[in-house]
Amino acid sequence: MNQHSISRRNFLGMTAGFGALAALGNLSALTANAQTAGDYKALVCVFLFGGNDGHNTVVPLAGGEYTAYQSLRGGLALPPNQLLAINAGGTQYGLHYGLPELQTLYTQGRAAIVANVGNLVRPTTRADLSQVPNQLFSHSDQVAQVQSGAPDGSLGTGWGGRLADLMQTVNTNPDFPPSISFNGTAVFATGAQIQAASLQPGNLLSQYAMNVYPPEHGAARQQAQVEIVNNLSSFDLVNAANRVTGNAVNLNGILQSAGSGGITTQFPATTIGNQLKEVARVLSIRSTVGMRRQVFFCGLGGFDTHSGQSYAQWSLLQSLSQALGAFYAATQELGIADRVTTFTASDFGRTLQPNNSGTDHGWGSHQFVLGGAVQGGAIYGTFPSMTISAPHFMDSRGVLVPSVSLAQYGATLANWFGVADAQLDAVFPALQNFGVRNLGFLA
Amino acid sequence: MTRWKISAFFAFFGILLNFFALPAAAAPLVVRLSISPLAATVPTGATQQFNVSVNGTTNRKVIWSVNGVEGGSPETGTISINGLYTAPASVPAAPTVFVKATSRANRAVSATATVTIQNPLTVAVAPPVVNLTLGAAQQFTATVAGSKNQTVVWKVNNVAGGSAQTGTISAAGLYTAPNAMPPNAIVTVSATSVVDNSTQGAATVNLFNPSTGPNAVRFLNQTTFGATPALKNHVEKIGFDAFLNEQFALPESPYQPTLTATRQEVVDRFWVNLFKGQDQLRQRTVYALSQLWVESFNKNTEPDMMLPWLKILSRNAFGNYRTLMREITIDASMGHYLDLVNSSKPSGTQGANENYARELMQLFTLGLYKLNMDGSYQLDANNQPIPVYTQTDVRQLSLALTGWTYPTPPGQTPGPTNGNYYPGPMEPRQNNHDTTAKTILGQSLPASQTIQQDLDGALDIVFNHPNVAPFVATRLIRAFVTSNPSPAYIERIATVFENNGAGVRGDLKAVIRAILLDPEARDDNPPPGFGRLRSPVQHTIAFFRAVGADFNEPLLFAYVYRDMGESVLDAPTVFGHYSPLYRLPNGSGQFGPEFQIFTPTEAVNRANFIYQTMNENWLSISEFTNLAGNPTALIDAIDQRFLGGRMTPAMRDSIARALPSAQDNRSKAIAAIYLVVTSGDFIVQK
Structure with a gap:
């Protein structure tokens, strides 16, 4: 039996007793954090769909390493004068020129980089690839695995949703969704117990049919709809569909009372800007709706740059950086910059060697963590040398074998969120295979 | 003379031979042979043991022959040295043959039995x-x-x-x-x-069940974009089978010429074809295939990059899956969408593009894990599913598919690789094709094949993989009938995929017929997991068809589907708008792919759109308004039209309470229709 199946089985065994774990989570969270009225934390995942090319997101600038990068990257190599310089422990790196806001936040110590992080079953190098996640280079699988936090992606829940499960009893309002996706339904946000919601910027879930004159007629319609969706059907799918509509009616009431949140920060009117703006609005009503732990999911697509990468990645990273900059400013405005931690994730990285004008599917990649609690201005993990024969490259195309696992990355975030160390293995089934359980990028 | 009489005659004759042999071998000992049985009837291919007793000599050896030929022959049957007779594979022209044992001691002495060969029972x-x-x-x-x-x-x-x-x-x-x-x-x-x-x-x-009433409605909701009163009458009259035959024979609803339409016109035409094409079953199939073999305006931004794909889906909807595989694989639109175009043999640091090779196996034909015929996963010794292909298979398949470039535009000279041009299939460039030997899914392609040989060889390997039948069967059952088919249902359909009854693999027409006429699809008392959530396009179109809406102008509202999670022809990724493996958000483990784009937000957006259309001049609800003075008559009519007459008493009561008498008749009709059309009973096709 391999470790892979051990960890999966242990996990499944634990989910069976999830209620007990959730109760334990509540207890230890209370003890650990000595709950106060001001206690609040939120995790915001920004998922870069398609597999962001980390090799051109953070580039080594130190002499020999840059030259090696340039020769391996060929036509896709970014020239030094286009890179935004940052310092990590005395070594120079360059951020992609689309990331000026992140450069500023990094320099201010509010953003950190986690180098070569990825989905792993256990510590792995090129010398032994016998236990690696299933279907490493498949988008749908890696999205499912990275979001579910399980190297085989076979769990129906996501690690964001499971963190929300563990912390849900801290929240005083059971009707408000503790896990919200602003990018359609997302596995990341789906819990075993909590009801995740998907919301759209600006949409308060009002039904036009109920807004008629006189109001009693609208109320009668609404009453009838609630009755209909609460009737039990003999068809499971009918019940599931009715439950969605029932939740919509409940959420409508809550969102209508939210207002604009009083945020004056201007967000860019982009896909990711609109989503993060909506996260900030929901953050603004956290006390009103009785929330102390919330998980959010946002997404930006288009990173699958098999061709035409130079323009496409610039355009996407620029959009990302502008939105993250505005979002951090909004959390400062709300006075909770140190209570909100934002982080990126992606399907996988990409090959160091380009195909023609693009790159193919890889594995490990670099991610950003952002927020007032972040021990920023540093690179965590081991930044990979640009030596194609080094053991951190899986093959001659320059697929990075991650040196830090997604489980370690997530566990560090989860620990900050309030989940006790003993519960982390239930959220991240592969964590037990790694010695370091906290990467230290959060205070 | 009957066959039996012939046998009896020769059996008697055999005894005579023995009798006459006696005086010929008078001294010193008389050799006598007797054979048993003297007569036998043996089915083709079967065996019969003959025994011989030898008296009057110590040499008990005999020579066995059939019709005088030692050891017999394939035509008359063979006989072993121990007397075991094996009948021929087919009945010979003369169905009776003679098995003879001849004494080695005295070759003048023999015994004969008769064998009648006949077909087995x-x-x-x-x-x-x-x-x-x-x-x-x-x-x-x-x-x-x-x-x-x-x-x-x-x-x-x-x-x-x-x-x-x-x-x-x-x-x-x-x-x-x-x-x-x-x-x-x-x-x-x-x-x-x-x-x-x-x-x-x-x-x-x-x-x-009879093809009437609710059964006709269920059938139509599976085979079309929504039952209408006219189609219901038609099916009740001609039955399920004849309706399918009619649909299979209808001409395709057309698409525009590839080079002149705008993107908006393509989206509108696609939608209008689904909405009111006479060839509803083909449209239903095109819609299903468009979610299986995904292309999207998301990357193929121009209409000439999408129309060729739609035409291939439409043309092959009732054709063969292998043909569909080939046409899409080398179509320039797919070549662009999944980067197969201008993917060349490895050179320097540049490898073959793996994108299409992977998705061809994972999303279009095989899935991820080895399947049994009933769609379940095969498991290894640790109870884990077994990956159906490896990264090596992906790389080898990508090599087999190298060397295709864009079509040459009219009036231009073919180049070593052509620039972007979409109408039509890609063109082969042997110089850019990898000619090494390949091994894909355990099957070999020899070195030095032409680009077309490698293409067809590779596609044959994939098409003949045992996963294809259960994979495609499961996808199509989910698209037409139910998200949670029984394993037996999947296996019945997979069996038809493997052989349509005439020895043909991949016959989509046979597969679709089998899916729709399967007892599980036609069950009038289906199990709790039965049915499928209508997608936003299906939900809204079913409503429009039920009320007899019509459009004479370009629609220009296809954009509203984006807010319902289904931008028409504009899926965010090659995985489409929702995963075929998405499970119901109730922890039951049951599948409900369309639920991935049905959260509170999308539910409200669907409902609001339907509500708004009830005020459009192209949609009339006057027949219901006219009944609204009598709430019971109104609810009855709505029940018949939208739920096939199966509204629950509880829903009836709730709707009746939502129709205050002070409300005008039009408002009552709108309220009642809205409550039904936004309820799970209508949104779920069941």
Whole structure:
């Protein structure tokens, strides 16, 4: 039996007793954090769909390493004068020129980089690839695995949703969704117990049919709809569909009372800007709706740059950086910059060697963590040398074998969120295979 | 003279030979042979042991022959040195042959037995599969081979004469279906030979509810974009099977010429074809295939990059899956969408593009894990699913597919690789093709093949993989009928995919017919997991069709579907708008792919759109408004039109309470329709 199946089985065994774990989570969270009225934390995942090319997101600038990068990257190599310089422990790196806001936040110590992080079953190098996640280079699988936090992606829940499960009893309002996706339904946000919601910027879930004159007629319609969706059907799918509509009616009431949140920060009117703006609005009503732990999911697509990468990645990273900059400013405005931690994730990285004008599917990649609690201005993990024969490259195309696992990355975030160390293995089934359980990028 | 009499005559003759042999070997000892049995009837391919007793000599050896040929022959049957006779594979022109044992001690002495070769006893029942409505009758015939006696005993589910529950059958083979559906809608009719009661033939009867009322509505909701009163009347009149035949024969709803349409016009045409194309079943299939073989305006931004793909889906909707695979694989639109175009043999640091090779296997044909025919995962010793292909397979397949470039635009000279041009199939460039030997899914392609040989060889390997049948069967069942088919349903359809009954693999028409006429699809009392959530396009179109809406102008509202999670022809990734593996958000483990884009937000956006359209001038609800003075009549009419007459009493009561008498009739009609059309009972096709 391999470790892979051990960890999966242990996990499944634990989910069976999830209620007990959730109760334990509540207890230890209370003890650990000595709950106060001001206690609040939120995790915001920004998922870069398609597999962001980390090799051109953070580039080594130190002499020999840059030259090696340039020769391996060929036509896709970014020239030094286009890179935004940052310092990590005395070594120079360059951020992609689309990331000026992140450069500023990094320099201010509010953003950190986690180098070569990825989905792993256990510590792995090129010398032994016998236990690696299933279907490493498949988008749908890696999205499912990275979001579910399980190297085989076979769990129906996501690690964001499971963190929300563990912390849900801290929240005083059971009707408000503790896990919200602003990018359609997302596995990341789906819990075993909590009801995740998907919301759209600006949409308060009002039904036009109920807004008629006189109001009693609208109320009668609404009453009838609630009755209909609460009737039990003999068809499971009918019940599931009715439950969605029932939740919509409940959420409508809550969102209508939210207002604009009083945020004056201007967000860019982009896909990711609109989503993060909506996260900030929901953050603004956290006390009103009785929330102390919330998980959010946002997404930006288009990173699958098999061709035409130079323009496409610039355009996407620029959009990302502008939105993250505005979002951090909004959390400062709300006075909770140190209570909100934002982080990126992606399907996988990409090959160091380009195909023609693009790159193919890889594995490990670099991610950003952002927020007032972040021990920023540093690179965590081991930044990979640009030596194609080094053991951190899986093959001659320059697929990075991650040196830090997604489980370690997530566990560090989860620990900050309030989940006790003993519960982390239930959220991240592969964590037990790694010695370091906290990467230290959060205070 | 009958065959039996011939045998008897020669048996007698054999004894005579023995008798006359006596005086010829008078001294010192008389050699005598006797053979048993003296006569035998042996089915083709079967064996018969002959024994010989030798008296009057110590040399007991004999020579065995058939029709005078030592050891026999393939035509007359063979015989071993120990007397084991094996009948030929088919009955010879002269069905009686002679097995002779000749003494080695005295070759003048022999004994002969006669063998009559006949076909083995079998019973065949025709027709082998019948779809039968409850109460209807079907004449079966039994053909007994290998015996003159054609008499059989007819049984239903192994009970002679059948029963009231499963249907009865007369001594002449006339089966009459029961009037009520038995627990299992699949019934076996068998005929047993009276010659040998272990020999029988069987036929399968799929029992259907009559193609009337709610059953007609269910059938139409599976085969079209929504039942209408006119189609319901039609199906009630001609039945399910004839309706399918009509649909299969209808001409395709057309698309625009590839080079002149705008993107908006393409989206509108696609939508209008789904909405009111006469070829509703083809449109339903095109819609299903568009979610399986995804291309999207998201990357293929221009109409000439999407129309070729739509035309391939439409043209091949009732064709063969292998043809569809080839046409899409080398179409320039897919070449662009998944980067196969200008993917060349490895050179320097540049490898072949793996994107299409991977998705071809993962998303279009095989899935991720080895499947059984019933769609379940094969498991390894650790109870883990077994990946169906490896990264090496992806790389090898990508090499086999190298060397294709864009078509040459009219009037231009073909280049080593052409620039972007989309109409038509890609062109081969042998110089850019990798000619090494490849191994894909355990099958080999030899070195030095042409680009086309590698293409067809690679596609054959994928197409003939055992995963394809259960993979495609499961996808299409989910698209047409139910998100949670039984394993047996999947296996029945996968079996048809593997062989349409005429030895053809991948016949989509046969597969679609089997899906829609399967007893599980036609079950009038389906299990709790039955049905599928209508996608936003299906939900809204079903509403429009039910109320008889029509459009004479370009729609220009296809954009509203983006806010319902289904930007028309604009899926965010090659995985489409939702995963076929998405499970219901209730922890039950049941599948509900369309629920991935049905959260509170999308539910409200669907409802609001439907509500708004009730105020459009192209949609009239006046027939319902006219009934609204009588709430019971209004609710009855809505029940019939939208729910096939199956509204629950509780829903009736709730709607009645939502129609205050002070409200005007139009508002009442709108309220009642809205509450039904946004309820799970309408959104779920069941």
